[in-house]
Amino acid sequence: MIEVILVIIVTLIASILTLLQEDLLKVAILSGISAVGIAVLFQILLAPDVALTQAIVGGAITPVFIALAIKKTQRMEGE
Amino acid sequence: MSYYDDFLNFIKERYSKKHMTNENVSGAIASELIVISSLLITALLLRHISVLLTGIVIIILIMLIVSNLPLSIKLFDEQDDSLDKMMFYTVITLGIIVSLIYWSGF
Amino acid sequence: MNYLIPLMVIFPIFAALLINLFGKHNKTIKILSFIVAIILPLITLFASYGLHFFGGHKPLIDTNITGLPTYITSTNLYSMHPAITYSFTPLTKVFIFIMCIIVFLSVFSYLTSEKKASGSFLFLVFMGTAAVSAMILSDDLFNMYVFFEIAALVQTGIVIASKAEDNYETALKYMILGSIGGPMLLLGITILLAITGSVNITDIAIIISTVLIKSPISKAVVLFSFALILFGWLYASGFPPFHVIKSSLYSKSESYGSSILQAMSLLTLVAxxxxxxxxxxxxxxxxxxxxxxxxxxxxxxxxxxxxxxxFRRMIAYLSVGELGFVGLGFGLGTKFSMTAGLFQGINEMIVTALLFLGLGSVVYLTNTSNIRKLGGLISKSESMAIMVLLGGFAMAGVPPFNGFRSKFMIIHAALLAGYPEVAVIAILISIATFFVFVKALHGIYLKPQPNDLEFVHDSIPKSVIFSVAVLTIMCLILGLYPEIVTVPISQALGGLII
Amino acid sequence: MMISTQLLCLFAAGALIIIGLFAAIFIDNIIKKVVGLSFIEEGVNLFIICLTYKEGGIVPILAPGMNVNWFAQNAAYPLPQALVLTSIVIGASTLAVILALTMFLYKKYGSLSAHEILNNKYDMGDEE
Structure with a gap:
């Protein structure tokens, strides 16, 4: 039980922190952390295949997309 | 004709920088009439629920409409292409639909 | 097993991929897409009615398996649909056929009026056709959701592929709003899946009507999922609060694109x-x-x-407003009114395509769509002006066109169902529609021509005139013989809605 | 009342959806807004997987030598899990399209603010 609570707290804090960042690269990384947290929850909820997909797509591919978009645009929000 | 003059003056004040034509004014007046008449008739549909409620709603509607003239220009301003307004109305609608259907379905 | 039913979805997807493959060869994709556009309506025409179970997994009740235990044969499990089911009824036939005709005419006028055909645009058009056909054929909610998302992406793509200004902004807005609408629809579908254990509409309908509606607790869950699906439906069909983005989507696309876009959102709405x-x-x-x-x-x-x-924005808003009539038919709740609503949907699809294509020729000639800057175009092409005028009559509901028939049916149904207010509103809206047309036609065709009006092209391509003429004739035929459409629709509705 | 794993995860899903809706209205930067909106999608996915969970159950993979009846009683419900796989991919592709559009628009406007880029008002046809 305690590990579930921990994972949920990490996921939610990561997703809230995502929205508070000024640095967009940190946004990419934190969204990856939150997606991996959800993947762990999927594993706990008896869905290992979904967890794998979520870990790859949400934890690796999406942050890379966002990072590429940042590279082509701007890194800091306020500029 | 005073209503028409008021209307024309209002629009001219509002869009004084741009040139106005008959088309804009006629469109605005037509839209105004459509909105007012159809809103009042739609409110009549409430009589299938309760007649008293219909009366109250119609009186409130008339007061709201009279105090907010001209409606069509205000509606037009609310429905421009800006994402902020669309997003706001989307979330509001989601809230209204879910709560209304959930509580009135029993 | 009728193999033409899945072909309605598979063939356009395959064709789209093939066209995308030959994207560089202008001549090849032109010929290829023309052939595909001809074959599409033919498939619909020759397919026979029935069900198609993917993978051949029929419900247990239809198979010859004997000796099953009683806890299967005595419960709903026995009649549940394990496979994705496509059902092809007269209603679906009418809708897909007309959609395919519109796709054919739009693609035909696109191919002949543009020198260089864009492979990606044709890819999107056929992908969209496949998506909406699957949506209206499918009996499976999740399948509908997947194709709904594909259709949303395709609509964005068609707008991106156009040359109108500010099209990227509009596409981005649509996608951002879609990331609220889509997940909410999925949430509604999943709640139904959780409480019924199936995504098949027939199964869900049976379970809701026999079990879930009786107990207040499960009814609350059903209501919640209804609210979410209703919200997703608003997004799919462009009802308020999404009418602004939907109409701006139509107006930011090429005229060939807009006529397909509105047909796609109409089919999504109906499905x-x-x-x-x-x-x-x-x-x-x-x-x-x-x-x-x-x-x-x-x-x-x-x-x-x-x-x-x-004027493009005008027609876009009008098409959203006229979609309300389809909902009105279903809102009145009788079989007659539903038939009227679906009939209005078909008319709406034809007439809006006519208007987008017909008035698209004005953009083709002058490269502007602002009524202020236009005028006197009747000297350029009288036939087009007359056909657009007839289209406007059809949309506003002037006899003997199809719009008159369907609107008359809806008003009649409203009076029969005891809602005279609805009838009055319907008449008011029709009058306003007519007003819009008078304004647009006067501004474009009859007003004296401004001195600074410049022409990009000298004459309208014959193919566009042909397409618009075909659509006008379809309007007239449906207005004179509405039975062609209303009889199959009301037959199919009798079987669908219990 | 005992708080189960399923209930906790449902709360997490709800919280994610609400964070996403919050981001939809109040966040201005497009990339952050889009990331926030993808939380709605992830929250819905988590919600679906929660519904399939069975307390004390097993993963829905039929290993050789397993008793089929026992498996049917104890395994989690696999159909929604298959649906979530599709949903995840749809979400990722939507995000990719949105980011591509954002990159195009950045070239045009030189800004990532939704207020500056996406508020181009449509007047009564009077522009120019």
Whole structure:
């Protein structure tokens, strides 16, 4: 039980922190952390295949997309 | 004709920088009439629920409409292409639909 | 097993991929897409009615398996649909056939009026056709959701592929709003899946009407999922609060694109509306909710259309407003009114395609869509002006066109169902529609021609005139012989809605 | 009342959806807004997987030598899990399209603010 609570707290804090960042690269990384947290929850909820997909797509591919978009645009929000 | 003059003056004040034509004014007046008449008739549909409620709603509607003239220009301003307004109305609608259907379905 | 039914979806997807493959060879894709566009309506025409179970997994009740235990044969499990099921009824036939005709005419006028055909645009068009055909064929909610998302992406793509200004902004707005609408629809579908254990609409309808509606607790869950699916439906069909983005989507696309876009959103609307009507018809506020949403759509759409000076935007708002009539038919809740609503949907699809294609020729000639800058175009092409005028009559509901028939049926149904207010609103909206047309036609064709009006092209391509003429003739035929469409629709509705 | 794993995860899903809706209205930067909107999608996915969970159950993979009846009683419900796989991919592709559009628009406007880029008002046809 305690590990579930921990994972949920990490996921939610990561997703809230995502929205508070000024640095967009940190946004990419934190969204990856939150997606991996959800993947762990999927594993706990008896869905290992979904967890794998979520870990790859949400934890690796999406942050890379966002990072590429940042590279082509701007890194800091306020500029 | 005073209503028409008021209307024309209002629009001219509002869009004084741009040139106005008959088309804009006629469109605005037509839209105004459509909105007012159809809103009042739609409110009549409430009589299938309760007649008293219909009366109250119609009186409130008339007061709201009279105090907010001209409606069509205000509606037009609310429905421009800006994402902020669309997003706001989307979330509001989601809230209204879910709560209304959930509580009135029993 | 009828293999033409899945072919309606598979063939356009395959064709789209093939066209994308030959994207560089202009001549090849032109010939290829022309052939595909001809074959598409033919498939629909020759397919026979029936069900198609993917993988051949029929419900247990239809198979010859004997000796099953009683806990299967005595429960709902025995009649559940394990496979994705496509059902091809007269209703689906009519809708897909007309959609395919519109796709054919749009693609035909695109191919002949543009020198260089864009492979990606044709890819998107055929992908969209496949998506909406699958949506209206499918009996499976999740399948509908997947194709709904594909259709949303395709609509964005068609707007991106156009040359109008500000098209990227509009596409981005649509996608951002879609990331609220889509997940909410999915959430609604999943709640139904959780409480019934199936995503098949027939199964869900049976379970809701026999079990879930009886107990207040499970009814609350059904209501919650109805609210979410209703919200997703608003996004799919462009009812308020999504009417602004939908109409701006139509106006930011090429005219060939817009005529396909509006047909796509109409088919999406009809598919989800029928699904909702089948699942939730026993909920007492179902009809009221649909009715109110449709009336608000009509008022806002038409009152916004009246105030526009860009004629593409005008027709876009009008088409959103007229979609309200389809919802109105379902909101009234009788079989006659539903038939009228679906008939209006078909007319709406034809007439809006006519207007987008016909007035698209004005953009082709002058490269502007602002009524202020236009005028006197009747000297350029009288035939087009007359056909657009007839299209406007058809949309506003002037006899003997199809719009008159369907609107008359809806008003009649409203009076029969005891809602005279609805009839009055319908008449008001029709009058406003007519007003919009008089304004647009005067501005474009009859007003004296401004001195600074410059022409990009000298004459309208013959193919566009041909396409618009075909659509006008379809309007006239449906107006004179509405039985061609109403009889199959009402037959199919009798079987669908229990 | 005992708080189960399923209930906790449902709360997490709800919280994610609400964070996403919050981001939809109040966040201005497009990339952050889009990331926030993808939380709605992830929250819905988590919600679906929660519904399939069975307390004390097993993963829905039929290993050789397993008793089929026992498996049917104890395994989690696999159908929604298959649906979530599709949903995840749809979400990722939507995000990719949105980011591509954002990159195009950045070239045009030189800004990532939704207020500056996406608020181009449509007047009564009077522009120019």
């Amino acid at each position: 989800f509306l029928i699904a909702m009507a089948r699942m939730f018809y026993l909920i007492n506020i179902f009809n009221g909710a649909i009715l109110i949403v449709s009336i608000i759509a009509m008022i806002l759409g038409v009152s916004m259309a009246v105030m526009q000076t860009d």
